[in-house]
Amino acid sequence: MFRLLSLCLGLVALLSACGPIYETQYSMIPPTTSQGRLCVSQCQQERNLCRQTCMMSEQACRADARSRAAYEYESYVRRQTAEKKPIKKSVSDFENSYGCSSNSCQDRCEANYRDCFGGLCGGQVIANRVCTMFCDQQGAAAPSQTPKATTQNTVPLSAPTAPLQSAPTGNDRSLCVRGMQVEVQWKGDWYPATVTGAARADGRCPIHYEDYGSEDDEAVSLTRIRPR
Numbered sequence: 001m002f003r004l005l006s007l008c009l010g011l012v013a014l015l016s017a018c019g020p021i022y023e024t025q026y027s028m029i030p031p032t033t034s035q036g037r038l039c040v041s042q043c044q045q046e047r048n049l050c051r052q053t054c055m056m057s058e059q060a061c062r063a064d065a066r067s068r069a070a071y072e073y074e075s076y077v078r079r080q081t082a083e084k085k086p087i088k089k090s091v092s093d094f095e096n097s098y099g100c101s102s103n104s105c106q107d108r109c110e111a112n113y114r115d116c117f118g119g120l121c122g123g124q125v126i127a128n129r130v131c132t133m134f135c136d137q138q139g140a141a142a143p144s145q146t147p148k149a150t151t152q153n154t155v156p157l158s159a160p161t162a163p164l165q166s167a168p169t170g171n172d173r174s175l176c177v178r179g180m181q182v183e184v185q186w187k188g189d190w191y192p193a194t195v196t197g198a199a200r201a202d203g204r205c206p207i208h209y210e211d212y213g214s215e216d217d218e219a220v221s222l223t224r225i226r227p228r
Contacts, residue, residue, distance in 0.1 A: 021133040028117060029124035039121035047113040054105035057215075061100035069095035108218050111186070112204075115221035120203055175225050176205035184209070185224040192228065
C-alpha cells in the first residue's frame with residue numbers, strides 16, 4: 001500500500017512539474033427556427049443510439065475478457081496441479097480488459113453530435129479551453145485566443161501548441177468520394193484517412209483512419225475534412 005501511495009504521489013508531482021492541464025469544454029446555443037430545433041432533436045436521438053452502441057461494445061468486450069480469463073485460469077490450475085506446484089494466482093490475474101473502455105467511442109458520439117448541432121442544424125457550438133489541474137502554475141491564467149465564428153456556426157479554439165493549418169471552408173462534397181485520401185480533424189489534430197463511401201443523406205462522410213482499426217471508423221462532417 002505504501003509503495004502504491006508513493007507511486008501515486010510521484011505521478012502527481014511529475015504531472016505538476018509539466019505545468020497546468022487544460023481541457024476543452026463546449027457551450028451549445030440552439031438554433032432559433034423550428035426546423036433547426038427539430039434537427040437538433042434528431043441529432044440527440046442519433047447521439048443516444050451511438051452511446052448505447054458504445055456501452056454494448058464495452059460490455060461485450062469485458063464479457064469476452066472474463067471468458068478468456070476463466071479459460072486461461074483453468075489451464076493454469078491444471079498445469080500447476082500436474083506439476084505439483086502451488087496455485088498462487090486467481091482468475092483476476094488473467095483478466096485483461098484495459099482496452100474495453102468506451103471513452104474514445106463516447107468521445108466520437110459527442111464530436112458527431114457537435115457536428116450535427118452546428119454544421120447541419122444551424123446551432124452554435126462554442127469551445128472554451130479551461131484549466132482543470134495545476135492551474136497555479138505559470139501561464140495557467142493566460143486566456144486563450146479569442147475564438148472566431150465560422151460559416152458553420154462553430155467557434156473553434158486555436159491549438160494549444162503549434163498552430164494548425166486552417167481547415168477548408170464550406171462543405172466540399174467533392175472530397176467525399178470512395179477511395180479518396182484525405183485528412184480528418186479530431187480534437188484539434190489532423191489524421192490521414194480514406195473515404196469509404198459517398199456522402200450520407202445528413203451530409204456526413206464515412207471515413208476510415210489509417211493505422212487504426214475498423215472500430216474507429218466514423219461518419220464526419222465535411223467541415224472536418226481537407227485534401228491531402
